[in-house]
Amino acid sequence: MSQSDAGGEGASIAPLCASFNQDCTSLAVGTSSGYKLFSLASVDRLEEIYRCTDTPDVYIVERLFSSSLVVVVSLSTPRRMNVYHFKKGTEICNYSYSNTILTVRLNRQRLIVCLEESIYIHNIKDLKLLKTIQDIPPNRTGLCALSINHSNSYLAYPGNATIGEIVIYDANNLHNVSVIPAHDGPLAALTFNFTATKLASASEKGTVIRVFSTPEGQKLYEFRRGMKRPQEESPTWSGYMGKMFMAATNYLPAQVSDIMNQDRAFATVRLNFSGQKCICMLTIIQKLPRLLVAASDGFLYIYNLDPHDGGECVLVKKHRLHNEDDSCNTDKSDLAPSISPTYAATVAKSSPVPSASTASGYSEEGGALRGEIIPEHEFAAGPLHLDDETEFPPIYSCRGSQSEKTKKL
Numbered sequence: 584m585s586q587s588d589a590g591g592e593g594a595s596i597a598p599l600c601a602s603f604n605q606d607c608t609s610l611a612v613g614t615s616s617g618y619k620l621f622s623l624a625s626v627d628r629l630e631e632i633y634r635c636t637d638t639p640d641v642y643i644v645e646r647l648f649s650s651s652l653v654v655v656v657s658l659s660t661p662r663r664m665n666v667y668h669f670k671k672g673t674e675i676c677n678y679s680y681s682n683t684i685l686t687v688r689l690n691r692q693r694l695i696v697c698l699e700e701s702i703y704i705h706n707i708k709d710l711k712l713l714k715t716i717q718d719i720p721p722n723r724t725g726l727c728a729l730s731i732n733h734s735n736s737y738l739a740y741p742g743n744a745t746i747g748e749i750v751i752y753d754a755n756n757l758h759n760v761s762v763i764p765a766h767d768g769p770l771a772a773l774t775f776n777f778t779a780t781k782l783a784s785a786s787e788k789g790t791v792i793r794v795f796s797t798p799e800g801q802k803l804y805e806f807r808r809g810m811k812r813p814q815e816e817s818p819t820w821s822g823y824m825g826k827m828f829m830a831a832t833n834y835l836p837a838q839v840s841d842i843m844n845q846d847r848a849f850a851t852v853r854l855n856f857s858g859q860k861c862i863c864m865l866t867i868i869q870k871l872p873r874l875l876v877a878a879s880d881g882f883l884y885i886y887n888l889d890p891h892d893g894g895e896c897v898l899v900k901k902h903r904l905h906n907e908d909d910s911c912n913t914d915k916s917d918l919a920p921s922i923s924p925t926y927a928a929t930v931a932k933s934s935p936v937p938s939a940s941t942a943s944g945y946s947e948e949g950g951a952l953r954g955e956i957i958p959e960h961e962f963a964a965g966p967l968h969l970d971d972e973t974e975f976p977p978i979y980s981c982r983g984s985q986s987e988k989t990k991k992l
Contacts, residue, residue, distance in 0.1 A: 598904055599658070601877040604646045605690065605731045607866040610877060611653070612904050613641030618655060619904070620646060620669070623875070626868055626885055629902035633669050647689045647707070654694070656684045664696060666710060676710055685725025691733035693754045697725040702740060704754050714757045720744040726770055729754065730779030730797075737779050737797055741770045747786045749773065751798045763800035765793055850893045852876075852886055881905045 600613040603623075609632070610621045617636040621629050640658035647653075651670040656663070661683045666675040678696075686697040693713075694705040702716040720743050727740040736755040742748035747766025752759055766786035774783050775797065782797045794804040852874055854861075861878040865888070874886040874896060881904050886896040 597879060597881045598877075599640065599642045600644060601862055601904070602645055603862065603864045603875070603877075605648050607864045607875070608649050609646055610875075610883065610904075611644040611646050612877070613644045613655075614905065615640055617641060618644040618653075620653070621883075621904070623866070623868060626873065626900050629883060629904075635667075635669065638665070643684065643687050645687045645689055648691070652689075652707075654687050654689065656687065678712075685722070686727055688727060688729035688738075690729055690731055690736055693729065693733075693736045693738075695727065695729050695738060695754065697722065697727045697740070699723055699725070702727065702738070704738075704757065714754075716752070719750075726773060728773040728775055728782070730775040731777055732775075732779040735779050735798075737775065737782075739773045739775070739782055739797075743769075745769060747784065749782070749784060749795075749800075751782070751800065753798070760798040761800045763795055765795065766791070850888050850896050852896045854878075855884070855898060856880060877904070 598612045598614055602611050603609070604611070608623055610623055612619045612621070617634065617638055618641040619631055619635075620633040622632050624630070635655075638655055638657050641655055642658050642661075643654070643656035645654045651668045652675070653667045653669045655665045655667060657665075662681070663677055663679045664684055664687065665677045667673065668675055680696065680698060680703065681701070682698045684696055685699060686695075688695040688697070689707065692707055694707050694710065696703040696705070699722055700717070700719055702719060703712060704714040704716070705711060706713055720741060722741055722744075727738065729739075730737040734755075735753065737760070738752040738754045739749055740752070742750040742762055745768075747764070747768055747770045749763040749765050749770065750759065751761045751763065763782075763784075765784045766788075768786040768788050770784060771787045771789065772783075772785040775781070776783075780797060781794055781803065783792055783794045785792050790807060792806045793802055794806075795802055854876065856878060859878045859880050861876050863877075864875045866873060866875060868885075872888040872890055874888055876884040876886070878884065883902040883904055884898060885900040885902070887899050888896050
């Protein structure tokens with residue numbers, strides 16, 4: 584969900600955004616009064632593990648796995664990204680960009696910030712800017728995907744504004760890998776599997792989902808809405824669907840792939856609402872597969888998925904994502920990021936320089952020149968101990984100007 588998905592007319596209590604962390608152990612929710620983090624360890628109880636009320640109108644909030652690192656963007660300052668260590672209640676740093684921030688993506692190696700016509704790649708270990716991908720085709724929704732597997736850190740984003748072309752970029756080694764001609768129309772959705780060996784995509788038309796190998800881009804599977812059953816296939820619809828899902832087991836998360844590897848019908852979920860924006864996640868909670876649906880009506884819906892018989896999924900729990908004291912007097916559903924009248928300084932702006940020619944790697948407005956890497960990229964040494972608060976994330980004093988912050992980082 585985004586800031587424009589907060590609900591219909593008259594909605595006074597609704598989230599502005601919601602996101603699951605990378606392994607679906609927690610849910611982050613942005614509201615008009617701040618943001619919250621919930622644990623997803625139990626079906627019956629939705630535990631609120633943190634609440635911040637210092638930042639209003641949060642429309643992006645992303646947590647790095649189960650660590651204490653949280654990235655927040657507010658409608659009041661839509662060009663600024665704030666990075667917090669929420670357990671210590673401290674700000675690690677903040678960065679300003681040349682335009683409205685549309686999307687933030689994280690894994691254990693990289694932090695990706697997507698604007699409409701540029702993408703910024705940061706090292707997650709020290710939050711230094713490594714690369715700016717400029718002049719990408721207009722990407723008004725900030726559509727992009729970052730693989731969870733940090734050993735490769737593949738980034739996928741639209742390579743064309745009018746057709747469904749996907750660019751695969753190696754965010755670890757900072758270079759293009761491949762371009763996939765995926766759909767005839769503009770892209771609407773992108774996601775990697777857990778091991779980053781496959782990428783699923785859908786277009787705005789919404790009739791087909793295609794799955795490609797990564798990084799090569801070979802088409803592996805195609806799932807079409809309303810596709811007729813071929814005569815040579817199984818004589819039953821359930822048998823046909825069962826074979827389709829068996830073929831897709833390598834794409835789905837390892838936790839649930841075994842469920843699909845059956846010659847039988849899979850499952851159907853009938854939502855108890857309509858006209859609401861939502862995000863979904865298929866995961867394992869308390870040793871059973873569940874479908875989680877966080878909706879813009881302010882609720883989290885949990886459905887049971889029968890691993891043996893499939894069929895109709897049953898709604899087993901409905902959790903409220905807001906309290907009555909979260910209400911506000913203004914309907915936030917129509918809020919949009921404001922446009923500053925001046926060209927904001929971009930991230931990693933150095934101290935004043937006379938010209939771009941005398942400041943290697945920086946443009947006159949600040950930020951990286953096209954194709955440049957700033958600074959020389961570094962990789963995190965070994966796996967991060969995300970639960971060790973003394974090791975990650977590093978804490979910097981970032982209260983000064985942008986140039987001062989860059990020097991300290």
